[in-house]
Structures are given as structure tokens and as C-alpha cells.
Amino acid sequence: MPFIKIDEKEFEVAKGITVLQAALANGIEIPHYCFHPVLEVVGSCRMCLVQVEGMPKLQASCNTSIGEVALDKKLDGKYDMVVNTQTDAVKQERKNILEFLLLNHPLDCPVCDQAGECYLQDYTFKYGNAHSRFKEEKRVRPSESLGSNIVINQDRCILCSRCVRFTREISGTNELFVQNRGYHSKVSILKDKPLENLMAGNVADICPVGALLNTDYIHKNRFWNLDTIPSVCQDCSAGCNVDVFSQRDEIFRLTPRENHDVNGYFMCDIGRYGFHRFEEIERVNQPLVRNGKSFDVIDWAEAIQKTADLIEQSNGKTAGIVSPFHTNESNFLLGLMINGMLGMLPAIQAEEITYPSGFRISADRSPNQRGMNNICGGLAEDLSSEIKTQAIRGLYILDDGVDRELDDAWKEILAKMDFLIVQSYAMTDLAKLAHIVLPGLAPYEREGTITNDQDRIQWLRPSLSIKAESKPDWEILMLVNNALNKKAENFTGLDDVIIKMGEQFPNYSGITLFKIATQGIALNGKKM
Amino acid sequence: MSAFKPVLTQHIHQQDCHTLPFYQSEGGYSALEKVLTMDPEDVIDVVKNSNLRGRGGAGFPAGIKWGFLPKDMVKPTYLINNADESEPGTFKDRLLINKAPHQMLEGMLIAAYAIRCNLAFIYIRGEFYKEAEVLEKVLSEAYAANLLGKNILGSKYDLDVIVHRGAGAYICGEETALIESLEGKRGCPRLKPPFPALEGYLKCPTIVNNVETLSNLPHIINQGAEWFRSIGPEKGPGPKLYCVSGCVNSPGVFEEPMGTSLKKLIYENAGGIKNGNQLKAVLPGGSSSAILTAEEAVVLNMDFDSLMDAKTMLGSAGIIVMDDTVDMVQACLNIARFYAHESCGQCTPCREGTTWLVKMLTRMVQGGGTAGDIKMLYEITDNIGGLIDFSKGSFGKTICPFGEAVAWPVRSFVEKFEAEFINYIPQQETVA
């Protein structure tokens, strides 16, 4: 392994990695624009130049790889390479590059959506000159729409070509290209082939400046006003890691969060814009009990007791319907409570999409099918016929929150049941049929663990507050369970439920939210 | 010294000099016959020994470049004949293509054989439409005579040659941009390393040589490396085509030994300065070389090292002569505009800096010069192309040498004719 020195830090690095990678991995900042860890190196922005000892010219650190040198050639008798990122020449060069990049820039940071997250603004502050020496007329170009969700502000673009490489190398969709050459170069599309693919939203994230913008987010808010919660996307079982940005109980955007065991640097647009689905939903905020064709509002104590009574009276003939949309903890507690027949409604499937980079949108558009299967022992394979053969009288449904067309067998079952208890955050088709509706939480309010289809357990964190009288789903289930068993099982929090889960399912033992942290834990190392 | 007899252009005034029968009647393709019996490594050695340096601009020794090819030939090797000839002031390759195309093709065959290549390209600038037609004809003559194709002249050696036309982009003369262009892409130079000898066309080992470089090969094979080294300076010897244009009486291409004096080329070969004017300045190696004042020019010899010592370069040997009527600021703007138009636009300094120079110089010639402009011209050129001071080295600020190719001439114009630039700054500005 080569042994190198960058500035005053010494370390060993893997052979063949670049100076820039080595620096970034060791906490040394080298400003850069065109380099992106998963894109081909083009070395065009020239921002990352550094001084490498023994080389007369400054070197582009993104294209200088580190090798081992012969023993007698080692610098100071020990180093394979010595790099300086802080010489006067390097500092001056950064100033020069920034000056060039800002020549035609409108300097409109006060109205730019990227402000606060812009590497042009950031680097100019840290490394640049205070004012422009450019006296000539600026190149002014109109903003253009590249696709239904992305616009480009041409004047802010620094032509780093990250976005173009993204559509060639990552999404493989090729919509973007550089039109013209030299000073007239600009990122463009063919009119009849706009940027329309399910990974398109990522180009705005990888744009190092405020040139590419999501129309969904444009001018809606400023970065520094938003709260950021690291969480997991809930729109398919790939389980992309995300940051959820919100303010005053409103989500403004989702961006992918780096996780090399899951999604790399990206997410898909289904997940990115998926949060809007929950904005217009008819919420259930209070416990409801059926009264003829409509519902009466009741209080929680009554609702829990009524639910327990119904289950009790059914004499073991209540089946539980778990949900691949709910957390492991909720599904597990439903299993504990029913202690009999468990099953699920027909799975929701869509097309599986895999991109050239390996990024994948799972065919299973629920987030936690795997976890549900893991921690619900003996799920009925064909629940609808089992319900018939075992003469089930009532159902406790952990509602998906997603409506689906049910077949005749299911319609008949739902119509014939003595009772339906639906735990749901929305007035779904199922909730409308319920005898009792227990108001749980919506996807961005929930907390718990979910397990993606690669058996990785991840921490779903809430970004929105609990509405009105709704309660966390796991808590509702605990309360019903306690009422049924006439004893108080005191789960003081999710970790308690996880411990209990681990007792029954060894794969989940020893896990805590703290250990899952932001990157998750692979379960497949363990035995099921 | 015995009088020099042209080598590359010895027949260009004869009728039908471009045809195969003519070329063969003058002993053409005998070098190829000889080479086909040799070991490819030995051919490389002869070329190495000749000290033949590239005529395309960079002056890299041809034999040494060939030696960089990987020894384990797992991938095919390609040869590209660089006929992009776009450096302002340069028009020698066009002459060789029109008048001695078989000499060039024989050179390609020799090079291709030496580097074990079976598919070669002639990348010719798109504007040379007629020349591309000439080459197509030459190739069909050669195929018909079994000088190309399978089992060339009864040997086991096969070679195909494709004429590939560019489409209007100076930068495609730079070898890695050329390769990108050949691959059907924009002509954006590649990052180096890897160099084309290891990863070139289609990621395969590739050698790019200039038309004139290749045209020398039949003569080196026939007359030997020693003969070649005896012409001009030993370290960069050989016959050389010099293109003289601009303010001279008889512009043209002149073949003289490497190291011929610039004075002779301007005053004898090119018939001296037009209209009885005085010599003012010379760009000795195409528009990318640093300019020389008249005093500097008349004492210089045209070879790689002499010009390097004079802080300019031989480049493509495109000698552009300016007389005392030429406005140096306008001339500088003309050059800057050329580069701004031709920048591929990948690198920040080159894309933005070249147009900045043009905007600034345009403002100056339009009467809007300001006091700080001269200083800014120095700084911008330095920021695009590094320092012109060779002892400090260039600072490698861009992906390809285009950055230096614009910075050096523009900076040298300002440096050597600063008074003219200052003249463009209105009085009140200079006082202030």
C-alpha cells in the first residue's frame, strides 16, 4: 500500500486511487466541481489542482493516481507521494478558476435556490476573490426547461458536465448533451427527447451549483430554513436512504442520502416526489365507531376496549392482516396480539427497473415486505381461502394506506365478516367498511424499522408531527394487546419492541435503533 | 555545405506527380519492399536512429513514440495519419497530399508495418474536400496494385486504410481530440495519461503521426538514418517544409534543411517583404508560437532547439510574416478570436478565458481601453496558459496544450509590442 503525505497528514492509501479520493477520504478538502465519485473522471473544471512534489506543473488531483515507487525513489525515504494543497500557487490557481467561472455568472445568490448548498458560493467565499475584474458584457441566456421536473438556469451553469455524464453513465437514458462548443457550449436536450426518466431528479442533486433545479422545489423555501431528517424512502422495497426536508410540519423535498450498501448516491423520482401523495389525503384523526352508514367519534379508551371485546368475543376467530407498508414493530405486535391466523392482502406489484449503473427500483412497491415476512411467522399463503375454511369471523387490519382493486373472493369476505377493525391514517376503501377505525400515523409521521429486499434493516424516522388524536401504530397495538390480555406489557419505546422481536426472531436480536443508525444493518450475515 | 536538394517535394513540379505510375517510375514503394522483409522492431530502430521528430507541432521523436506501444499485442494497434492541418499559417500537408500522396502512403505503410497495425486512418480536415478525393483515388490505385489490402506485395502483411474527414474544428488536430472525433464524438481532448500509445482509438494502442512526418519515412528507409541525421541539427534533423505567408512577395511552402535561417526563408525563399515595407514581426511556428520581433527573427534558425531557446517554437513551421503596416493589437485580436472560436470548451480557463481576451481586445480597438487592461492581458493569459517563461515551466492549467497555444502568442504580442497596446488606451485613462 502506498504511503503518502498530503499537507501535514500521512496515511496509507489503496494503490491506484487518486489524490482527490485519498484527500476526501481523509478529511482534507480539495475543492472540485467536475469530479463525482461515481462518474467518469473528465478533469475539466480545473478546480482541484494541487502541487505534487517532483512534478513541475500543478496536477489535477482528480486525475492523478497514486502508485508505489521504488524504495530508492521514496520521498524523504518513505513517501510514495507528497502532495501540497495549500501552496501559494495552488491557492492562486483556485482564485483564477473561480474568477473564470464567475465571469458570466449572474451573481444572484440572494434569489438562488441552491444558496447555502452551492459549491460556487461556498468555494468563492473560502478560496475566491472578493470582487470581479470583468468589465465586459456578460453572456446572458434564458433558463430552459429540460423535462417536466427540471429546469436549467444556463447563466449559473459551470459546464462541469456531471449532469450529462449522469444521463449517459448512471441512468443510461442519454437525454442531456453539450450543445455547441467553446464559449457557446450549453447543456441541452433534443426538443422531442426531453429529460424524462425515473432517475431525472438526481441531476439537480449532483449539479454542484444552482443551475439545475427541481421545479417541484423552485423558490419554495431556502435551504437554511429547513429541518433535515435522515430517513428511508417508503415507495419500494429497495429502501433508498433519503434526507427529508421539512419546515413547520410540511415536507418540501426529499433528496437521496449516500449509502453504498443501498442506493449509492441516488433515488428515483417515484420516491422523490412520492410525499405529495399524502398531502391531499382525507385523514382519520380520531377513533371512529360505525353507526349505521356513518361513524361516531369515540375516545381512545373506549375504542381500545371495544376492539378488545370484539376480538375476545370472536373466540379465536379473528385473523390479522399485516402490512408490508408498516414497520417491523407494528407487524410484530399485531402477530403477538392475534396469535393465530395472519396474512396479507394481495401484494402490490409493478415493473422492476434496473439502470445501467445497477440502481434499481423494485417491482415490490411496498417498503417492508421482507421485514413483514421475517417477523410474522407462518403467514397464510392464501389468506382468502384460509379465512373461509377456518370460519374466521373478524379481521384486524393494519391498513396499507394504499387502495387496490380486490377480487370477488375478498369482496365477499369483507362483506360477510362480523367485524372489521381497521388501523389506518386515512379513510381508505377498507376503512370505509370498518366497524372500528383506529387512527394511526401516515408514512412521514411513522417511526420504526423496516427491512429492505436485500435484508437490510433500516431506521425509518419521522419528519412530521402526530396529527390530532392519532397514535403511533405500535402503541395502538400494544394498548389493544394489553386490554386483551388484561396485563400491561410495558414497551417504553421502539427499542423495547425490537428486543422482544429479537427474542422470537434471532436475526433481529441485538439490534437497537442506535446501532442501525443512519446506514442500517445487514441481516443476511445472520441465520434466520 | 553542399547545396540542399529537396527530398519530400523533389517532384512536385512534375506532371502527374501524384499518380502511382509516376511514383513508381521514381523508385516509389522500394522502401516498402525493403521493410516488408525486415523485422518490425528493426524498422523502429532505424527510425529511432534517424532522430526524426514529429512535424505536427510537438516535435516528439517518432521512433520513441512507437516504442511506447505495449509489447504484448493483445489488442489491435491503429495508426492515424494526422492530416487535419488547421494551425493558422500552415499549409504544407495539403501540398504533400496533392503532389506526393504516394510518398505519404508509403510512409504510412512503413509506420503501420513497424507498429504491427492492420487498419490505419487518414484524418483529413473536412474543408480539404478535393484532397480527400485525391486520397480516395490514391487508395484505390494502391489497392489495385496490391500495395494495400491482404498480403501486400506477396508478403504476409495486411493493411487497410480509411480516409476519414473531419468537419470543421481546429482542435481535432490535437491527437486525442482527433481520436474522439474519429470515434464519432465531439472533438474534446482527452485527459492524459493514458496516452494514445496505450489507450487511443477504441481504447486500443494508437499512434498518431503527421503527414510530413510519415512522408519522411520512405527516404529514411532508402537512404539510412545516418543520411537523415546529416541534414541540419543532429538532434532534430531532416528536410523540413516551411510555410511562409503573410506580408511577403512570394508566399509558399519551401523545403530546406532543418535549421535554415528564418532570414533566408523570408528574404530569399519568400522573396522578401511585400510593397517594399519593413519586416516587423514573425510568428515562426504557426499562430500558437510566441511572436518574434524583426530583430529577433532575422538571427534565428528554424529548428526545434533554436526556437525553444528563443522562447518560442518550431511548431508546424507556419511562418506568418507581418510588416510595419500591421497593427499589432488588431493582429493579436485576430489570433485571440481564432482561439476563442476553436476552444473545445471543456476546461474552465480556456473556455472562459479565450472569450474574455477577445472581449477585452475588441473593447480596446474600439476605443474603450482602460488603464488596467495591459496588466489584465498578462494575467488572463497567464491564467489560461501558464507562464511563458520556460525555465519555470508551464503550469499545465488545461487538459490540452491549446491553453498554452493561445496564451503564448497573445502574451508575447503584448509583451513585445506593449507600446501599441498602450496607444489604444485613451489619454485620460493612462493618466489616471
Added chain:
Amino acid sequence: MKSKAQPKSGFSFADSERVERILSQYPDKKSATLPLLHLAQSQEGYISSSVIDTIADLADCHPSVVMDCVSFYTMLYTKPQGRHTIQVCQTLSCSLNGADSMVDHVRDKYEIEPGGTTADDRFTLMKVECLGSCGTAPVVQVNNDYHEGLSLEEFDQLLESLE
């Protein structure tokens, strides 16, 4: 050069044998892009979007990749041009030998700016960079042909002779 072709709904090469020959010469299809573009332009007069689609298909790449290439090169036109493209070299050696007055001449006589086309589609005037024939400056390329060392009168006669 063909007259200003109307954008057609579909483009196909007239000489399909030539297309095959071009494609079969190269070790990969994409390398055939430039020769195919040249061929298409000689047929159509410019590179229309359906030319782009056709070539993308032949070269086995996305149309945007072909456009990325096309837009780089000055000799490939994405819009119809006049019947004759008058390309006046404006680089140093030509400029020192009177090229500027030739541009002025066309501009004044035919009332077009560089880049513009006469109302009757007869000429498109272009200022171009060094044509690699500086020894015979000033140089004007009309369509595919070089005209070298022209005086202003000769240039005028040349223009007059073009239909």
C-alpha cells in the same frame, strides 16, 4: 448543394450501398457517425432532426449523442443554408491580404451579415477560420471548392457566376 430542403418527416439515405460500405469499414459503428453525417448533408443540405434519428439508429447510439457531435463542428449545419456557402477565411494571413474587404463586399452587395442567407437563398455568407492555404491568401471556399489568391474583382466575378 441542394436547395433549401423542407424539413421532411422521415429521412433515408439515397445511396444505401454507400452507407453499408461506410459502416462495414470501421471496427465499430459509432465511428461511422461523421462520414454518415457528411453523406447525409450532401444529400439534404443540412442535418435535420430526422437525419439525426436515422444516423443514431445506424450508429447504435442515442440521438442526443449524435447531436452533441453535430453541434461541435462548424461544417455541419443544423439549419438549411443558401445554395452556395461563401466561406471567407478571416484568420491572420488572409486578413493581412485583404480578406476583411471581401466580407465587406458581400455584405454590402448582397445585404447579408456573416451567418446570413440572401432572400433568394442564393448565398449564405460565412466567416471561417484558417482554411489551411495561407500561402494563397486570401482564400474563399465556395461549397466544397477553394478559390485562392483572389483579387476583389475576381471574387466579385466568382460570385456573379454562381447561380
